[in-house]
Amino acid sequence: xxxxxxxxxxxxxxxxxxxxxxxxxxxxxxxVVETQKGAIEIEIFEDGVIDxxxxxxxxxxxxxxxxxxVSGPAGAAPAxxxxxxxxxxxVAPRPPARPIAPPITRAIGRPPVSPAARRxxxxxxxxxxxxxGSGPQGAIISTDVERAIAAAPAPSPRRFxxxxxxxxxxxxxxxxxxEIPHYYLSTTIDMTPLYRWIEDxxxxxxxxxxxxxxxxxxxxxxxxxxxxxxLNGFYTESGFQPSTAVHIGVAIAIRGGGLIAPAIxxxxxxxxxxxxxxxxxxGMRARGGxxxxxxxxxxxxxxxxxxxxxxxxxxxxxxxxxxxxxxFGKPIERPAVVDGAIVPRxxxxxTLSADHRASDGHRGALFLSDVDRLLQEPDxx
Amino acid sequence: MSAAAAPQQGVQTTYREAVRxxxxxxxxxxxxxxxxxxDVGRYGGCYAVTKGLLxxxxxxxxxxxxxxESAFVGAGIGAALGGMRPIxxxxxxNFSLLAxxxxxxxAATLRHMSGGQFSVPLVIRMATGAGRQLAAQHSHxxxxxxxxIPGIKVxxxxxxxxxxxxxxxxxxDPNPVLIFEHVMLYNMTGTLAPDxxxxxxxxxxxxxxxxxxxxxxxxxxxxxxxxxxxxxxRENIEAEVVDLRVLRPLDSQxxxxxxxxxxxxxxxxxxxxxxxxxAEVSARIMEGAFWELDAPVERVCxxxxxxxxxxxxxxxxxxxxxxxxxxxxxxMGR
Numbered sequence: 060x061x062x063x064x065x066x067x068x069x070x071x072x073x074x075x076x077x078x079x080x081x082x083x084x085x086x087x088x089x090x091v092v093e094t095q096k097g098a099i100e101i102e103i104f105e106d107g108v109i110d111x112x113x114x115x116x117x118x119x120x121x122x123x124x125x126x127x128x129v130s131g132p133a134g135a136a137p138a139x140x141x142x143x144x145x146x147x148x149x150v151a152p153r154p155p156a157r158p159i160a161p162p163i164t165r166a167i168g169r170p171p172v173s174p175a176a177r178r179x180x181x182x183x184x185x186x187x188x189x190x191x192g193s194g195p196q197g198a199i200i201s202t203d204v205e206r207a208i209a210a211a212p213a214p215s216p217r218r219f220x221x222x223x224x225x226x227x228x229x230x231x232x233x234x235x236x237x238e239i240p241h242y243y244l245s246t247t248i249d250m251t252p253l254y255r256w257i258e259d260x261x262x263x264x265x266x267x268x269x270x271x272x273x274x275x276x277x278x279x280x281x282x283x284x285x286x287x288x289x290l291n292g293f294y295t296e297s298g299f300q301p302s303t304a305v306h307i308g309v310a311i312a313i314r315g316g317g318l319i320a321p322a323i324x325x326x327x328x329x330x331x332x333x334x335x336x337x338x339x340x341x342g343m344r345a346r347g348g349x350x351x352x353x354x355x356x357x358x359x360x361x362x363x364x365x366x367x368x369x370x371x372x373x374x375x376x377x378x379x380x381x382x383x384x385x386x387f388g389k390p391i392e393r394p395a396v397v398d399g400a401i402v403p404r405x406x407x408x409x410t411l412s413a414d415h416r417a418s419d420g421h422r423g424a425l426f427l428s429d430v431d432r433l434l435q436e437p438d439x440x
Numbered sequence: 441m442s443a444a445a446a447p448q449q450g451v452q453t454t455y456r457e458a459v460r461x462x463x464x465x466x467x468x469x470x471x472x473x474x475x476x477x478x479d480v481g482r483y484g485g486c487y488a489v490t491k492g493l494l495x496x497x498x499x500x501x502x503x504x505x506x507x508x509e510s511a512f513v514g515a516g517i518g519a520a521l522g523g524m525r526p527i528x529x530x531x532x533x534n535f536s537l538l539a540x541x542x543x544x545x546x547a548a549t550l551r552h553m554s555g556g557q558f559s560v561p562l563v564i565r566m567a568t569g570a571g572r573q574l575a576a577q578h579s580h581x582x583x584x585x586x587x588x589i590p591g592i593k594v595x596x597x598x599x600x601x602x603x604x605x606x607x608x609x610x611x612x613d614p615n616p617v618l619i620f621e622h623v624m625l626y627n628m629t630g631t632l633a634p635d636x637x638x639x640x641x642x643x644x645x646x647x648x649x650x651x652x653x654x655x656x657x658x659x660x661x662x663x664x665x666x667x668x669x670x671x672x673x674r675e676n677i678e679a680e681v682v683d684l685r686v687l688r689p690l691d692s693q694x695x696x697x698x699x700x701x702x703x704x705x706x707x708x709x710x711x712x713x714x715x716x717x718x719a720e721v722s723a724r725i726m727e728g729a730f731w732e733l734d735a736p737v738e739r740v741c742x743x744x745x746x747x748x749x750x751x752x753x754x755x756x757x758x759x760x761x762x763x764x765x766x767x768x769x770x771x772m773g774r
Binding site for chain 1: 703730731732733734735736770771772773
């Protein structure tokens with residue numbers, strides 16, 4: 060059972076997506092786990108063959124509990140890993156398939172799927188992957204999908220418990236306030252050039268491809284972090300470990316209350332359009348379920364962007380084991396002095412909450428002014 | 441056959457007699473109707489369809505013609521333009537090729553080219569199909585060619601009811617209508633239902649309901665297809681049989697409604713597969729029901745050879761119930 064956040068102590072297995080004997084590859088989604096933050100898809104980090112499932116559907120187990128045994132690609136000794144398949148088949152696991160050659164079974168290509176089956180599966184959110192086809196040439200046909208719809212457990216345990224999430228947020232924030240010596244910095248950034256640039260860009264684009272303010276803000280933070288490794292990483296028992304990768308946790312408010320901050324990976328390397336697409340995707344999945352374990356467990360810093368309907372300034376609380384949180388308030392048009400004249404400008408207050416065990420205010424200040432500088436030249440983001 | 445047969449029970453009849461009764465009824469109903477063709481009068485028609493009509497209606501209205509398809513079809517077009525309602529019989533579809541110019545260049549075009557001033561309310565009946573060991577010059581199924589031509593309508597009665605009543609609808613149509621009568625159907629006996637009546641020649645018809653696979657057939661293949669459906673039922677496959685019966689314009693709605701229900705289609709066509717009517721029906725299914733399909737469309741057509749003379753080779757060249765059953769099972773993955 061992976062840790063999906065510093066505050067997580069246990070998780071409930073709600074679904075196996077792989078069966079014993081099935082081949083898995085690093086990155087495959089193998090199970091769904093219910094946590095205080097909702098249902099999370101669990102990825103596997105090993106290539107191999109599922110040997111045995113160790114945890115039944117419905118069981119709640121502590122973080123660190125092996126969920127399944129995976130034999131290595133060369134048939135090496137089974138290694139415990141977090142992964143495995145559908146529960147119905149626990150009856151008699153087939154003898155561990157020993158893949159001498161790479162799997163022939165499914166690797167040859169996906170089985171054909173009839174148009175009717177494809178549409179039906181799409182309408183009902185059925186994953187065609189595990190289905191067996193009964194049609195011509197082994198094709199998956201509509202009746203196979205109908206069977207899967209009938210057999211699918213009423214999307215039961217993927218419920219969202221607001222009280223649970225509140226407790227989780229409380230536990231994490233209490234730990235943060237207890238353990239992390241915060242310092243806070245704030246600066247006001249002129250957003251006028253960025254707004255103008257976004258307007259020009261968006262005028263050229265159809266609505267689905269338009270940029271929102273959040274994308275350049277995240278990109279500027281990510282680029283500035285390259286020069287501020289003391290703000291990006293984890294503080295653990297063994298001290299501070301900076302991260303070379305920039306995985307930004309994006310705070311997303313859940314409708315009906317609560318908050319979640321899944322990561323967008325390698326933001327500093329993403330083009331703005333890709334970043335925008337990730338943001339949209341993440342927002343949808345965070346609110347509809349379907350976040351992946353790696354997105355929850357590995358943000359190296361968090362950005363909270365209050366947006367148009369918020370307030371001027373955010374005083375953030377760091378999410379442990381991270382060591383910094385960047386906040387953006389609401390952009391406000393206000394009088395500013397530019398070239399000796401008072402003119403209206405769009406301004407935003409950027410704040411930094413950082414962990415004094417990992418950095419000092421001087422470093423934090425340089426970082427925030429870097430963000431400011433980067434946002435003045437949006438076309439270079 | 442007696443017109444006074446007990447109407448409650450229905451009338452025991454043959455396809456041949458049903459066609460003849462249709463012609464009689466048309467001749468009696470409308471003085472503008474007359475019949476002409478090779479051997480339709482004194483000889484009674486090469487398939488004996490028109491036997492007795494010369495005696496009843498006389499040589500003015502039952503006219504034997506010289507052996508020139510182009511001439512008598514052209515005469516029929518002229519008569520139709522002049523206000524008559526001619527029924528022209530061509531012995532077989534193979535011979536109709538001699539009249540192709542009249543049919544395609546004149547009958548099909550004049551209404552269009554005159555801006556609607558002249559209609560050609562002509563009906564051409566002809567025999568089609570194989571099975572009587574008449575060899576490659578008298579056995580082909582070329583109705584699919586005619587179904588390609590805008591400006592004409594093409595129908596293929598397979599049942600007694602359609603044989604009896606399609607003619608009236610064809611004569612009532614202002615366009616040239618071609619009626620294809622399959623040679624193997626003439627001797628078919630059966631009961632004409634007492635309530636049988638007008639046929640709508642815009643609609644295909646479901647001859648047997650079923651939920652698992654749609655078998656689309658017409659004319660001579662309809663009964664082979666129904667026989668295949670019976671065999672499939674013994675294996676718990678419920679086939680729906682759709683009689684296309686109108687080959688132009690195709691009744692796409694009925695075809696698609698059935699295929700959308702069953703998600704599988706087999707097209708049975710005595711024409712050759714390449715460039716055939718079955719290809720057109722298959723294309724329409726792709727265009728209109730692709731997302732409903734659970735299997736590729738199957739076709740059962742004639743072997744791509746001139747229809748052979750020897751009985752066993754002729755049978756082997758034609759769609760048969762066994763090949764229809766196999767195609768239907770293929771769509772089920774069985």
